[in-house]
Amino acid sequence: MKKESATPNHEEKKVRAVPEEKVSEKKQEKKEEKKPEPKPEKKPERTVQRPEIKEPERKAEVKLGLAGHIKGLVFGEIEIQKSDVSDLLDGLEMDLLESDVSYSVTEEIKQEMEKKLVGLKVKRGDVSKSVRNMIKSSLVRISGEKEGADIIDFVNKSEKPIPIMFLGVNGAGKTTTIAKVAKLLIDNGLKVVFSASDTFRAAAIEQMEVHGNRLGVRVIKRPYGSDPTAVAFDAVNHSKASGIDVVLIDTAGRQETNQSLMTELKKMVRVIQPKLKFYVGESIAGSAIIDQVNEFNKELGGIDGVILTKLDCDAKGGAVISIPHATGVPISYIGTGQGYSDLERFDSEKIIGAIVGEN
Ligand SMILES: Nc1nc2c(ncn2[C@@H]2O[C@H](COP(=O)(O)OP(=O)(O)OP(=O)(O)O)[C@@H](O)[C@H]2O)c(=O)[nH]1
Ligand SMILES: [Mg+2]
Numbered sequence: 001m002k003k004e005s006a007t008p009n010h011e012e013k014k015v016r017a018v019p020e021e022k023v024s025e026k027k028q029e030k031k032e033e034k035k036p037e038p039k040p041e042k043k044p045e046r047t048v049q050r051p052e053i054k055e056p057e058r059k060a061e062v063k064l065g066l067a068g069h070i071k072g073l074v075f076g077e078i079e080i081q082k083s084d085v086s087d088l089l090d091g092l093e094m095d096l097l098e099s100d101v102s103y104s105v106t107e108e109i110k111q112e113m114e115k116k117l118v119g120l121k122v123k124r125g126d127v128s129k130s131v132r133n134m135i136k137s138s139l140v141r142i143s144g145e146k147e148g149a150d151i152i153d154f155v156n157k158s159e160k161p162i163p164i165m166f167l168g169v170n171g172a173g174k175t176t177t178i179a180k181v182a183k184l185l186i187d188n189g190l191k192v193v194f195s196a197s198d199t200f201r202a203a204a205i206e207q208m209e210v211h212g213n214r215l216g217v218r219v220i221k222r223p224y225g226s227d228p229t230a231v232a233f234d235a236v237n238h239s240k241a242s243g244i245d246v247v248l249i250d251t252a253g254r255q256e257t258n259q260s261l262m263t264e265l266k267k268m269v270r271v272i273q274p275k276l277k278f279y280v281g282e283s284i285a286g287s288a289i290i291d292q293v294n295e296f297n298k299e300l301g302g303i304d305g306v307i308l309t310k311l312d313c314d315a316k317g318g319a320v321i322s323i324p325h326a327t328g329v330p331i332s333y334i335g336t337g338q339g340y341s342d343l344e345r346f347d348s349e350k351i352i353g354a355i356v357g358e359n
Pocket of ligand 2: 174175176198204250251253
């Protein structure tokens with residue numbers, strides 16, 4: 001990786017910056033000394049001293065590394081200079097952009113890293129490791145600043161029944177995620193119903209019923225074209241009457257710019273007053289999710305968490321850094337496949353470790 005190679009190159013440069021030829025060049029210069037110039041006095045000092053210190057160090061580092069000793073104790077600390085990290089930060093910038101982190105977030109991270117790194121004192125042999133750890137901890141902090149709602153915790157603490165809405169653009173994975181969440185709740189001993197409130201897309205109600213049949217969850221429905229809020233209202237009333245704990249409300253997926261959908265969703269929020277609203281977005285959409293989350297967040301009075309789906313589908317992962325940073329909405333869960341158990345609690349440490357590369 002660029003990050004690793006940057007430091008060794010730099011060390012090499014320092015070693016080569018004191019070549020023996022230079023010492024002899026200086027001697028020749030001395031012969032030609034006609035004008036009394038003050039400059040030559042300083043240079044010979046630096047050129048003579050540094051190779052003698054550096055050469056044995058590099059050999060010893062290899063030897064001590066192999067023997068498993070602690071290098072830092074032997075070599076002391078160095079202070080990181082701007083020039084030491086400029087290549088590395090350019091590399092980080094490219095890595096982040098290629099991982100689908102948005103441009104503005106990338107620039108912010110780069111500047112923050114420069115501020116933190118320049119002037120930092122690190123063990124001489126540990127520069128690249130220290131820098132990588134620092135980058136990792138900054139990214140972990142950025143992506144996990146606010147903890148996303150934990151459904152089980154929330155449900156256990158709240159008055160029942162609890163309506164939970166799932167929102168997002170079409171095809172992001174809302175209905176599948178609802179089925180996964182139902183499995184999670186059932187496994188935790190809770191009772192669930194589905195509100196088939198996507199009355200817009202062909203086959204959406206049947207899709208809900210397939211999941212309902214497989215999981216043993218009742219589906220509350222009305223014909224296509226019905227008011228989605230009316231379906232959710234029925235589902236909440238049914239839950240009150242039957243001691244159901246959680247109402248999982250499916251919604252139609254359209255673009256966030258679709259005004260009639262927004263109007264419909266606002267009405268549902270007003271009437272049903274869901275206790276949690278999750279935005280379901282597919283990680284492969286990259287930074288496009290930021291605008292979507294911002295729009296839904298603004299229009300619907302606050303999203304409690306993002307569920308980022310399809311992280312198993314060649315997603316580059318940058319969305320986990322960009323979304324919390326650029327929207328202020330935390331990531332609660334990630335979807336990692338099409339099975340009912342492929343839903344994980346978001347763990348920023350784990351996911352950033354995978355992006356940055358451990359070791
Ligand atoms: N690989 C993978 N596929 C997923 C994941 N989540 C959902 N899918 C798939 O994505 C496709 C769309 O999922 P749906 O749940 O129908 O998406 P939706 O948001 O409800 O779509 P609309 O109802 O059309 O708005 C389906 O084929 C799902 O199986 C995931 O985490 N990983
Ligand atoms: Mg759906």
